[in-house]
Amino acid sequence: MQLKQPRRIYDALATASCTLLTAAPHAGLAADPWKVDSGMLIxxxxxxxxxxxxxxxxxSSLGDxxxxxxxxxxxxxxGATPNGAxxxxxxQSFTSASGQSQYTVDANKLPxxxxxxxxxxxxxxxxxxLSRYMRTILGASLSSETDYTSLGLSANFAWDINxxxxxxxxxxxLSDDLVQVRGTIPDGLTQVPAYTPTANGGEGDGEGEGMASKSKTLTDLLLGVTQVVNRRTLTQLNYSYGQSNGYLTDPYKILSVVDGTSGETLDYRFEKRPDTRTRQAIFWKSVLHLPQDVVHFSYRYYWxxxxxxxxxxxxxxxxxxGNQWYLAPHLRYYTQTAADFYKHSLVDGQTLPQFASAxxxxxxxxxxxxxLKVGLPIDAKSELGMRVEYMQQTGDNHPGDAIGVQRSQDLYPGLNAYIISLTYKTDF
Amino acid sequence: MWKVLVLMGAALTALSGCAFEKVQPWDRDLLAQDKMQLVPFPLDNFYDEHINFSKEAASGGQGVGGGGCGCN
Structure with missing residues (x-):
């Protein structure tokens, strides 16, 4: 027994010193070095x-x-997306920009x-x-799909005062984007070509055709103030300014050209949008802590x-x-005016506008x-969330300038969508 | 752009003199809660921004950066 005592002290000291040595450099990481947020949207x-x-x-925390x-x-x-006609x-029969592929749509159906x-x-x-009161977030992003690539860089600064x-x-x-289309990118407001498949063209969605591309750049600036109003209220006011330059047209969208008296469709033309767009928004958000519940409210004006x-x-x-879990009902209302070159269709014989899109x-x-969202904290560090939403878009189905047979058609493709998201976040 | 900023600045300056309380650091327990963050669920917010950007003409206001997409 006498011999074992020094050994225990030695072990205890060794363990303590190792703990100190290994713990010290990681002190900054001790509190949950990783926060992971994962989700699935349908x-x-x-x-x-x-x-x-x-x-x-x-x-991930890098310390300090x-x-x-x-x-x-x-x-x-x-799925299926409205083509503008x-x-x-x-x-109706529709052809791709190169005339290499074709699809049809039934009568009285949204094309x-x-x-x-x-x-x-x-x-x-x-x-x-950057200092005790200033911090910066530098970001880079990449997005890639068959017909679109986007490369972005961002820098955000925050400065605590008062x-x-x-x-x-x-x-x-800053974002540098590339629109890529199989076949050719059509010239705006030109007629959609007739269906003329060639031997190497083949049927299908432009199979066998090469890729054509056009670019656009986006610059966005944001200035904002966040203010503690009182012990229970936080408010934020932002102003954002964005400039888009380059190819802002949708190469897949077309317009019907209709007869000025009967309203029957005679032809189709590709859409054309301006090659610049200046976007501005004022965004105001407030968060209010009631005795127990929390309200988030925001309003944005965009022009x-x-x-x-x-x-x-x-x-x-x-x-x-009161039983850990919570319910969060959500309401969102959005309304917009039309772009000044929006037209549900073009009229045959009239001078072509400079820009047009349907x-x-x-x-x-x-x-x-x-x-409605249901949130279920699993433990102090993890939470499961499930959200179900229903979105409904409505527009002018029977505009006053509809001609002839157009008056009996639905000229605005309303939209109903279900949104389900499942999220899980945890710290470890 | 400058007109908007001057108006916003004037409104904030007018408010700051009377409407905002000097909340002491030890009284910020409620404000520090996750549910009191401006964006309490970043991933839900990301999904919403993506959907709304692809279905509406308006965008922006909340922040900048994060990547583009060909959905609009």
Whole structure:
């Protein structure tokens, strides 16, 4: 027994010194070095597009309040998307830009084009304090799908002032994007060519054709203030300014050219949009802690030089049940005016406008989203969330300038979509 | 752009004198909770931004960066 005592002390000292030696350099990492947020989105439009989108993001502490974050996203998209042409009382045939492929749409049906694609996107952010009151996040992102590639860089700065009750923010993001189309990129407002398959062209969605591409650049700036209003209220006011330059047209979208008296479709032309767009937005968000529940409210006013103005109201009420889990109903209302070159169709014999698009996303419309989220904390570090939402877009189905047979057709392709997302976040 | 910024600055300056309380650091327990963050669920927010960007003409306001997509 006497002999064993020094051995125990020696062991204890050795263990203690090892613990100290190994623990010290990692002191900054001790508190949950990894935060992982993973999710799965299922987005399903009635009779139109379906998207499945798993995503994972991870944030790792590098110590000294420095962080590295990654995000990986993979989308698979398939279904039918409106091609811009108007529904009419006769079956319609549509041809690709090169005339190499063709598809048909029944009479009195919304003309849509079937597609399927997948997209991979990844981004990395490096967050670093510049001083006790300033920090920066530098980011890079890449997104790639068959017909689109985007490369982006961003820098965001935050500066705490007023005893950390006020945070000033500034951000800049640059994106260099490439639109790639199988076959050729059509000239805007030219006639859609007739179906003329060649031996090496083949049927299908442009199979056997080469790729053509056009580029666009996007620059975005943001200035913002976040303010603690009182012990229970936080508010944020942002202003964002964006400039898009280059090929902003959708190469797949067309317009019907209709007879000025009967309204019958005679022909189709490719759409054409301006090659610049200046976008501005004011965004206000407030978070309010009631005795137990929390309310998030935001409003955005958006305007651009395509003459689109939009209002967005968003309200989430987080209701804590008192049994760990919570319910969060969500309401979102969105309304926009039409871009000044939006037209549901062109009229034969009239002078062609400089720009024209029948893309329903540039039409005057309203959108409502109703959602409910259930959050279930599993333990102090993990939480499971499930959210179900329903989105409904409505526009002017029977515009006043419809001609002849157009008056009996639905000229705005309304949209109903279900959105289901499952998220799991954990720290370890 | 400058007109908007001047208006925003004037509104904030006017508010800051009277409407904001000097909340002390030891009174910021509620503000520090996850559910009080401006974006409490970043991934849900990411999904929403992606869907809305692909279905609407308006975008921006919340932040910059994060990557583009060919959906609009």
């Amino acid at each position: 987005y399903a439009e009635q009779d139109r597009v379906n998207v499945v989108e798993p995503a994972v993001s991870a944030r 309040d420095e962080f590295l974050s990654f995000k990986l996203v993979y989308d698979t998209m398939s 108007s529904a009419t009382d006769k079956p 849509t084009r079937s597609f399927s694609d997948s997209r991979f996107a990844g981004s990395v952010d490096w967050e670093k304090p 005893n950390k009750l006020t945070t000033l923010a500034a951000g800049v993001a 651009d030089d395509w003459n689109v103005q939009a209002h967005t109201f968003d309200l989430t009420y987080r209701f804590d049940t 893309d329903y996303r540039l039409a005057a419309m309203k959108s409502m989203t109703y959602g």
